[in-house]
Amino acid sequence: MQKLKFPQGFLWGTANSAYQTEGGNIYSDWYKWEKSLGRQGVLESAGKKPEDFMSGQACDFYNRYEEDFALAKSLNHNSIRIGIEWARVEPKEGEFDQHVLDHYEKMLQSARFNGLKVFLTLHHYTNPVWFAEKRAFEKKENIQFFLRYVEVIAKRFGEEVDFWLTFNEPEVYVSFSYFLGLYPPQEKSFFKSFRVLQNLISAHNRSYKILRMHSQKPVSMAFHLSDIQAVNIFSEPITYLAHYLANEYILNRTIDFCDFVGVNYYFHHHVGWLGKRRKSHSGHEQTDLGWGIHPEGLERVLLSLKKYKKPVYITENGIADRHDKKREKFIKDHLYFVHKAIKQGVNVKGYLYWSLTDNFEWLMGFGPRFGLVEIDREGLLKRKVRYSALKFGEICGSNEMVYEPDASLSAHRS
Numbered sequence: 001m002q003k004l005k006f007p008q009g010f011l012w013g014t015a016n017s018a019y020q021t022e023g024g025n026i027y028s029d030w031y032k033w034e035k036s037l038g039r040q041g042v043l044e045s046a047g048k049k050p051e052d053f054m055s056g057q058a059c060d061f062y063n064r065y066e067e068d069f070a071l072a073k074s075l076n077h078n079s080i081r082i083g084i085e086w087a088r089v090e091p092k093e094g095e096f097d098q099h100v101l102d103h104y105e106k107m108l109q110s111a112r113f114n115g116l117k118v119f120l121t122l123h124h125y126t127n128p129v130w131f132a133e134k135r136a137f138e139k140k141e142n143i144q145f146f147l148r149y150v151e152v153i154a155k156r157f158g159e160e161v162d163f164w165l166t167f168n169e170p171e172v173y174v175s176f177s178y179f180l181g182l183y184p185p186q187e188k189s190f191f192k193s194f195r196v197l198q199n200l201i202s203a204h205n206r207s208y209k210i211l212r213m214h215s216q217k218p219v220s221m222a223f224h225l226s227d228i229q230a231v232n233i234f235s236e237p238i239t240y241l242a243h244y245l246a247n248e249y250i251l252n253r254t255i256d257f258c259d260f261v262g263v264n265y266y267f268h269h270h271v272g273w274l275g276k277r278r279k280s281h282s283g284h285e286q287t288d289l290g291w292g293i294h295p296e297g298l299e300r301v302l303l304s305l306k307k308y309k310k311p312v313y314i315t316e317n318g319i320a321d322r323h324d325k326k327r328e329k330f331i332k333d334h335l336y337f338v339h340k341a342i343k344q345g346v347n348v349k350g351y352l353y354w355s356l357t358d359n360f361e362w363l364m365g366f367g368p369r370f371g372l373v374e375i376d377r378e379g380l381l382k383r384k385v386r387y388s389a390l391k392f393g394e395i396c397g398s399n400e401m402v403y404e405p406d407a408s409l410s411a412h413r414s
Ligand code: GCO
Pocket: 017, 020, 168, 169, 172, 264, 316, 354, 360, 361, 362, 370
């Protein structure tokens, strides 16, 4: 049994995104796409009910944020990552909705009132329909529209936000939307993917300057970083490329415009691209989605960031675990490796679990349950705190963790 202390002032909390929780985002390209005949046809022919895959009112977070922030506070959290839905703020090109901005202001004030420092994401996969119709980030000249939105938000909320995150996981957005044809606009083009990626990098770097002009608060992105073991360009080229893009290509081109590094960590690439299990590692524990659980990979990812000499915040780490059987151990095992990285000199300053509540998991709809808090989808979206939330809450409240290293963990150190 060990008692692991975390650095003073460590940030503890959760992360969500606007689209996955707010509900009613009728001006977003995803909303339109979910309702499209093409998408519904695909679901129906797979024997699925399309309504289970429509975000609809999601968690109604847009209206119930106070309740959720109070819950976070009661679980001893001192920070939270939330998002702004661009399509809501600017439903028509150039028309910024003042009521919506007022609403977000109240949301930010409520977070502060509940003692939560705010990480605010400005783009998390979704676009306003009008922007998507202009072909979004496929065109360099469209970056200016994003920058105009960033400026509006920066001017308005420059003091209310504690940490800015411009984009969430740019390489996932690019590969799912423009290469694999899975997310809207479902393109499958290498050239478009490359162009969108270049434009996202440029949009981030230019947003950085705007944000810092209007706000003293640090800026970064939520990078989707993975650990890679026993995968090389010959054995699994696509997996390798995805890893290279996220961990090297994007990071190296944006790091000068990041005040910290935001790390989203879910798995390492013993799991093939798109979560396909590789036989040689089927011995690992898995989440409800079949993703292998590899907490030790997080230590390697964090150590690889040491060279940048910037503070690091874990902006996402979580597990789909409907019955809450593995979540407590999942969190503790990952924190154990975070702590190990800190001891080796990585300046990790916070950990945000994905997510506070169950929410809309993109292509998989409401099936996967990532929440510390369960949402009753049959009833009135009632919130019910899971046991693991209380256990995590103990760590958040004491800034330390009593930890029993598990034999299976060291056996799986590979
Ligand atoms: C992503 C996102 C989240 C997901 C989470 C769980 O990685 O796609 O940032 O939107 O919901 O990662 O899969």
